[in-house]
Amino acid sequence: MLSLGSAPALAHHANSAYDRSASITVSGIVTKWQFINPHSGLWLNFTNDDGKVQEWSAEFQGTLDLYRHFAFNKDTFKSGDEITLVGHPARNGSPNMSARIVIFADGREVNVRSAPD
Amino acid sequence: MITNVSIRTSLAGTVALLFSATVGAQSLPDLSGVWQRSFPGDSSLVLDPPMTEWGQERFDLAKPMHGPRTASATESNTAELHCLPMGFPATYYRPRPFEIIQLPDRAVMLFEIDHFWRVIYMDGREFPEVPLHTWNGYSIGHYEDDTLVIETRDIIGWKSENQQRWLDRLGHPFSDELRIVERIRRVDAETMEIEVTIDDPVAYERPFTGALSFRSRDFELAEFICQELMLSDLPEMRPEN
Numbered sequence: 001m002l003s004l005g006s007a008p009a010l011a012h013h014a015n016s017a018y019d020r021s022a023s024i025t026v027s028g029i030v031t032k033w034q035f036i037n038p039h040s041g042l043w044l045n046f047t048n049d050d051g052k053v054q055e056w057s058a059e060f061q062g063t064l065d066l067y068r069h070f071a072f073n074k075d076t077f078k079s080g081d082e083i084t085l086v087g088h089p090a091r092n093g094s095p096n097m098s099a100r101i102v103i104f105a106d107g108r109e110v111n112v113r114s115a116p117d
Numbered sequence: 118m119i120t121n122v123s124i125r126t127s128l129a130g131t132v133a134l135l136f137s138a139t140v141g142a143q144s145l146p147d148l149s150g151v152w153q154r155s156f157p158g159d160s161s162l163v164l165d166p167p168m169t170e171w172g173q174e175r176f177d178l179a180k181p182m183h184g185p186r187t188a189s190a191t192e193s194n195t196a197e198l199h200c201l202p203m204g205f206p207a208t209y210y211r212p213r214p215f216e217i218i219q220l221p222d223r224a225v226m227l228f229e230i231d232h233f234w235r236v237i238y239m240d241g242r243e244f245p246e247v248p249l250h251t252w253n254g255y256s257i258g259h260y261e262d263d264t265l266v267i268e269t270r271d272i273i274g275w276k277s278e279n280q281q282r283w284l285d286r287l288g289h290p291f292s293d294e295l296r297i298v299e300r301i302r303r304v305d306a307e308t309m310e311i312e313v314t315i316d317d318p319v320a321y322e323r324p325f326t327g328a329l330s331f332r333s334r335d336f337e338l339a340e341f342i343c344q345e346l347m348l349s350d351l352p353e354m355r356p357e358n
Contacts, residue, residue: 017189017353036345038357043350057350062357064213064229064339096352 002026002046018059018088018098026056026097027084033077037062042077042099044085058085058099060112069115081105145219146263148301151338152309152331153214159183161285162206162313162327172290172320175275179288182355186288190355196281197356200343202233202252203283204272205297206313209329210286212357216338217301224258224265229338237267244270250293265301272297275320284315292319307333 002025028044040060045053066072077083084103090096102110161184168176180188182195196203203211213230226235237258244255254272258265274292275282284291295317304310309331316324346354 016187017355032350034349034351036348037341038343038346039349039351039354041349041351057352059351062341064341067339068336090352094352 002048016098017090017092017096019091020088020098022089023086023100024089024097025084025086026058027082028056030077030079030081030083031055032079033074035063035066035072035074035076037064040066040072042083042085044083046095054095056085056095056097058087058097060099061115065115066112070110070112072112145260146265146303147219148217148224148265148303148309149219151214151216151334151336153334154209154212155308155330155332158210158212158286160210161287161289162315162329163325166284166289166315166325167322168289169318169320169322171292175281175290175320176288178278179281179283179290181283181286181288183286184288190353194278194281195286195356196283197286197343198346200231200346201280202231204253204291205235205269205299206311206329207283207285208253209311209331213341214334214336214338224267227338229341231343232340237265250274254295254297261300263302265299267297267299267301269297269299270295290320291315291317294319304330309333 026044026046028046030042031045032043034041039062042058042060044056044058046056047053060066082105085097085099086101087097087099100111100113102112180186180193180195182188182190182193182197190198208228211230213228215229216227218225218227222240224237224239228234235253235256237256239258242257244257248255248271250271250273252273254269256267256269258267260266272291272293272295273282274295275290282291283289295315298314300312302310310328311331312326312328314324314326315321
């Protein structure tokens with residue numbers, strides 16, 4: 001699944017690499033999880049209706065915000081996991097996003113931007 | 118030996134607190150604990166710092182990643198992108214927590230970011246006769262009633278477009294002549310304030326003062342290594358917000 005929509009604008013980085021007024025949903029198979037600072041990254045293989053595979057990357061917060069508030073660690077995502085991500089798309093149109101909500105295969109949803117920070 | 122007799126409860130609006138510690142016979146304000154900024158990272162100490170021509174020229178060359186002049190990670194020349202120490206007060210603008218430990222002859226700040234520490238000597242010493250300029254400077258301090266007063270000098274200042282040194286994340290520069298006075302006090306159980314006075318006659322026409330506020334956190338410090346940025350495969354890696 002890949003869909004685009006609009007979301008409330010967040011006044012943060014005026015020139016951010018991501019369009020925070022837009023929302024995108026990408027579902028796919030995890031290929032890599034980099035649990036590092038200052039930002040973690042998750043890579044997914046997304047298969048479109050024609051069967052063509054495209055690799056997407058998603059930017060997350062650093063390790064400690066994810067660990068303290070959501071108990072994420074190096075094993076939260078494993079290659080082969082089915083994951084859906086909702087987030088903000090890159091302004092330059094590349095297959096890259098800023099992750100906001102993670103939906104795991106068992107239906108569990110985590111809004112990773114909901115940390116009290 | 119420090120005896121911490123601070124009592125904190127926060128049940129349904131009832132806050133009972135007693136902030137004091139004793140070092141020998143001396144009563145000290147209790148500033149110990151983990152703190153994290155509660156002010157925006159894209160702010161500055163004052164709205165328009167009174168820059169000299171030297172300061173303005175360098176401010177114009179700055180390409181920060183926060184505030185109204187935000188540049189992309191590929192265009193920015195912020196020291197954060199090189200994971201260089203930011204000095205003070207700029208380090209406080211990062212969202213990472215730090216811990217204050219009070220000892221009889223010094224206070225120590227432990228920073229989660231890059232696992233670094235800052236010692237504030239409180240044994241009555243003066244600044245070194247021959248200064249050794251460092252990224253975070255040399256700090257001596259003393260207590261005035263409920264306030265820890267820190268003076269910091271000998272900080273490596275702005276050198277070149279490739280070695281930017283800023284007071285904040287907006288690009289306000291400082292020189293080797295910078296002297297900082299911090300007045301740290303606990304406002305209430307959950308809040309600490311650091312009033313910062315900047316005195317840098319090279320970069321600013323006159324000294325100016327602003328206040329930063331911090332909130333108490335109930336977790337322990339962990340490890341946050343900025344240089345992991347070099348390992349990231351993400352397309353545009355940037356400092357954290």
